[in-house]
Amino acid sequence: MTAATATGFRQVRNEILSRIRDRTWPLGALLPSESALAEEFDCARATVNRAMRELADAGIVERRRRAGTRVVKDPVRHAQFKIPIVRQEIERTGATYRYALLSREALTAPDWLRSRFGWSRSSKVLHVTCLHLAGTRPYQFEDRWISIAMVPKAAGESFEHISPNEWLVREVPYSDGEISFLAEQATGDMAELLQVAPGDAIFVAERMTWLGDDPVTYARMSHPGHYRVTTRF
Amino acid sequence: MTAATATGFRQVRNEILSRIRDRTWPLGALLPSESALAEEFDCARATVNRAMRELADAGIVERRRRAGTRVVKDPVRHAQFKIPIVRQEIERTGATYRYALLSREALTAPDWLRSRFGWSRSSKVLHVTCLHLAGTRPYQFEDRWISIAMVPKAAGESFEHISPNEWLVREVPYSDGEISFLAEQATGDMAELLQVAPGDAIFVAERMTWLGDDPVTYARMSHPGHYRVTTRF
DNA sequence: CAGTGGTCTAGACCACACA
DNA sequence: GTGTGGTCTAGACCACTGC
Numbered sequence: 028m029t030a031a032t033a034t035g036f037r038q039v040r041n042e043i044l045s046r047i048r049d050r051t052w053p054l055g056a057l058l059p060s061e062s063a064l065a066e067e068f069d070c071a072r073a074t075v076n077r078a079m080r081e082l083a084d085a086g087i088v089e090r091r092r093r094a095g096t097r098v099v100k101d102p103v104r105h106a107q108f109k110i111p112i113v114r115q116e117i118e119r120t121g122a123t124y125r126y127a128l129l130s131r132e133a134l135t136a137p138d139w140l141r142s143r144f145g146w147s148r149s150s151k152v153l154h155v156t157c158l159h160l161a162g163t164r165p166y167q168f169e170d171r172w173i174s175i176a177m178v179p180k181a182a183g184e185s186f187e188h189i190s191p192n193e194w195l196v197r198e199v200p201y202s203d204g205e206i207s208f209l210a211e212q213a214t215g216d217m218a219e220l221l222q223v224a225p226g227d228a229i230f231v232a233e234r235m236t237w238l239g240d241d242p243v244t245y246a247r248m249s250h251p252g253h254y255r256v257t258t259r260f
Numbered sequence: 261m262t263a264a265t266a267t268g269f270r271q272v273r274n275e276i277l278s279r280i281r282d283r284t285w286p287l288g289a290l291l292p293s294e295s296a297l298a299e300e301f302d303c304a305r306a307t308v309n310r311a312m313r314e315l316a317d318a319g320i321v322e323r324r325r326r327a328g329t330r331v332v333k334d335p336v337r338h339a340q341f342k343i344p345i346v347r348q349e350i351e352r353t354g355a356t357y358r359y360a361l362l363s364r365e366a367l368t369a370p371d372w373l374r375s376r377f378g379w380s381r382s383s384k385v386l387h388v389t390c391l392h393l394a395g396t397r398p399y400q401f402e403d404r405w406i407s408i409a410m411v412p413k414a415a416g417e418s419f420e421h422i423s424p425n426e427w428l429v430r431e432v433p434y435s436d437g438e439i440s441f442l443a444e445q446a447t448g449d450m451a452e453l454l455q456v457a458p459g460d461a462i463f464v465a466e467r468m469t470w471l472g473d474d475p476v477t478y479a480r481m482s483h484p485g486h487y488r489v490t491t492r493f
Numbered sequence: 494c495a496g497t498g499g500t501c502t503a504g505a506c507c508a509c510a511c512a
Numbered sequence: 513g514t515g516t517g518g519t520c521t522a523g524a525c526c527a528c529t530g531c
Contacts, residue, residue: 035500073502104437105343205491229443259436294497326497
């Protein structure tokens, strides 16, 4: 009620969030306009705008020109998580990172990959498989496919001393990507590689990355099932 | 090279990103100051600031007062994903949502939960288990624990017609939370509930939410293993 | 201490969408 | 048309931190 002397955009943001939580503005409600809130909080409209924009980015309010700002009626929270380089992920646990190349082969893209890449005609890809270890314990199996057309330098890289994961991050930084997580059962081969029992649960992260509209690489990263991805929201 | 007449913050952001991608500014490099870029792009410093802030939020550059802005040397990409209400997630696939309450019991928090909640002494919680179905197919098993101290209204809710997931989202909107994903093998009971074979892979999402410093609820959401969480970055 | 980013301001113009 | 958010500007002051 009191016109809280909230100058900073964080204070404005928190005050708005409080009012949403305490049902001053219930789910689906229309909030006052930026100018009205700027007047109430005695700050510039740009300050209210930044506060509201952050709430919109977090999926808490919806904003539309002319229609105004509403509390989202069916909350869909947004959570952000980090996608680290495997080596760093392992070293951050205090373990020694080790890397083992398993296979490396240049070939024509198989049909399933051609379809994923959206290629009408098949083209050359580099297929690399390798293992990331934490100390002596297998941490992740990487099954990597790289478009040679998009990353010609890959053809000259042996991947004996650096993983495709790390090499690509350095060589093709900040491409666009998509990541999926899923659970699978270990086949015999995978179980042996990851040193788990056949049939054990495997946590798989599947990634595709593009540069513009062109596919760069596809990878499946398989972890023993006790692996977790965690994030706050 | 050309002083691209990039007025909008998106253009500025994209131009900076291009220069990072084409190694004009390699990994770890120091970028020009905001004022210098504002002059080059012939725009206000605030515009450059917004562009740089977005790149910093995305984990592409690091900014420190006095030290300036650097391209992150070890790229750790940030991906954002949505945490929907289960019912909406199912209905968005075109399937009919069905819900079945399995159990509901008020009890003293067991030790493992007390420890997760950071409670020095145990207190009352409500334990609810239920099943979310897409048509006739089990979609998710929800194992839910709610702090009665934090959500006294839960004690008066039967959860026969609304799931704890959806009820909590409506009743305690926009609390803070943590979510983890992991892979597990189905035990006999879980396999029967989710109609998969015992030992099949299960995709588990584990959530904790707080209001301020107080734990509100803990839940394990178990899906058949073919379930995926996908996001772009 | 000096230079960088962090933030706020007051004002302006624009794009959009609904009446 | 008209009111909303979206964005930009020019300037200002501040906070942090490396020199």
